[in-house]
Amino acid sequence: MSSKFLPVDNPTKSFWHSRADQFAKHRTTPTLPAHADVVIxxxxxxxxxxxxxxxxxxSTPLNVTMLEARDVCSGATGRNGGHLKPDLYYNTLSFTDKYGEKGCADIANFEYAHIAAMKELIEAEQIDCDFVLTRAVDVHLSPEANERCLRNYQAMMKNPYITCKSDLQLLTGEQAKVTSKSEDTEVAVSYTAGQMWPYKLITTILKRLIDKYGLNLQTNTPALSVSKLSDGKWEIVTPRGSIVTSKVVLATNAYTASVDSRFIDKIVPIKGICCHITASNKSERTPHLSNTYGIRNDHLADGDYLINRPDGSVVVGGAKKHIFPFKERFYNNVDDSSLIDGTSDYFTDDYMQKRFYTWKNFESKPDYIWSGILGYTDDSLPYVGEIEPGKYIIAGFHGHGMPRVLLCAKALALALETGAEVEGIPDSFKATPKRLASTQNTILKALGTPTAKL
Known part of the structure; x- marks a missing residue:
């Protein structure tokens, strides 16, 4: 176990935490329970x-304790872009090469299913989290990005197993510019997506679980180690004492190596940047965009993601040209207490005006800029399942958790209840012995990080 991979104490404040209350530091009981059926x-x-x-x-009441190293939902979920945007085509060729047409389709179909699943959850639980169903538009701003888009889009359309093809629309030329409001794009792709206030989603669910089902939530209680006892149970050691359980779930994403050293170089903490942009004059109504966005500057990792809030403000993340060419700025970095050089200016320097012609003569500024830690994996896919008897993982969502987590969690919960293997997720997501034994790490190659900077 390594404290090197634990969250830092003083993270930058994200926009999503701007309305946090005392629940952020909630402890259901004043002391840590000695035992639980399940520890998450x-x-x-x-x-x-x-x-x-x-x-x-x-079918029977469960004694479940949840440990959080910092305040509630203070990791990637509380620091992301609020964007429920599946990847339906852009990695078709690479996924097909690795997993075949059927395996590639399983990933795309699984991500697309999250749109309906999230809507169903929010409506069933009546969660007020600013959820909006909309269209995502991916804009491509270079010849290389255009070429990759078209090759992958065409491959997706030829894949007989992908069931959501009718939802996508390829836009080119003037149609791409007008639909996206981006003068610089020649190729765009539109499809269904969603957006929300992720912190409100999670805290509402947690409060319901505490009140209705007896969840014991213990914040500011980092897990320092997870060890197997002689009777087969698991002991989790924290600064506030230890808790013993029959089943433990590592929902630790970028911080997984802090409690399981096997995931060093398999789930790597990657530092990213996000911001909230609003009108300089609060009394003005912004030129609200009707879409969410993926903004692809090249064919590799240089891109941004953007949602439009119901009040007309914008949440946007990325600034990758200031991050990914410099390994020391982002790789194996859990420090979200500071920003990254160049990223603040990137978002402050007329970001919206330069990219969307409807914003051209409108004054705006970021009022929140924050960093966050993403859990990138060695093969770009999450690890989900039982990795030892009684020890489970659901982590490593590679900066793309919003359209992957929910149904992984549903499948893992069923496995926890029945003791069976995890089913209902893509085979490529499963934490198999073969994946765990692999020593290949393709993160830097996929990001196009120059060797000279390593």
Whole structure:
């Protein structure tokens, strides 16, 4: 176990935490319980939805304790872009090469299914989290990005197993410019997506679990080690004491190596940047965009993602040209207490005016800029399943958790309840012995990080 991979104490404040209340530091009981049926480490999207499906679906009451190293939902979920945007085509060729047409389709179909699943969850639980169903538009701003888009889009359309092809629309030329409001794009792709206030989603679910099902939430209680006892149970050591459980779930994403050293170089903490842009004059109505966006500057990793809030403000993340060419700025970095050189200016320097012609003569500025830690994996896909008897993982969502976590959590909860293997997720997501034994790490290659900077 390594404290090197634990969250830092003083993270930058994200826009999503701007309305946090005392629940952020909630401890259901003043002391840490000595025992639990299940211990979930992590109070973000993965940990919370696993607890939701487990406790709601259990035929008998379960004693579940959730440990959070910092405040509630203070990791990637509380620091992301609020963008429920599946990747339906852009990695078709690489996924087909690795997993075949069927395996590639399983990933795309699984991500697309999250749109309906999230809507169903939010409506069933009546969660007020600014959820909006909309269209995502991917704009491509270079010849290389255009070429990759077209090759992958065409490959997706030829894949007989992908079931959501009718939802996508390829836009070119003037149609791409007008639909996206981006003068610089020649090729765009539109499809269904969603957006929300992720912190409100998670905290609402947690409060329901505490009140209705007896979840014991313990914030500011980092797991320092997870060890197997002689009777087969697991002991989790924290600064506030230890807790013993029959089943433990690592919903630790970028911080997984802090409690399981096998994931060093398999789930790597990657530092990213996000911001909230609003009108300089608060009384003005912004030129609201009707779409969410993927903004691809090249064919590799240089891109941004953007959602439009109901009040007309914008949440945008990326600034990757200031990050990914410099390994020391982002790789194996858990420090979200500071920004990254160049990123603040990137978002402050007329970001919206330069990219969308409807914003051209409108004054705006970021009022929040924050960093966050993403859990990138060695093969770009999450690890989900039982990795030892009684020890489970749902982590490593590679900066793309919003359209992957929910149904992974539902499948994992069923496995926890029944003791069976995890089913209902792509085979490529499963934490198999073969994947765990692999020593290949393709993160830097995929990001196009220059060797000279390593």
């Amino acid at each position: 480490i992590g109070s973000g999207y993965a940990g919370t939805t696993t607890a939701y499906y487990l406790m709601k679906g259990s």
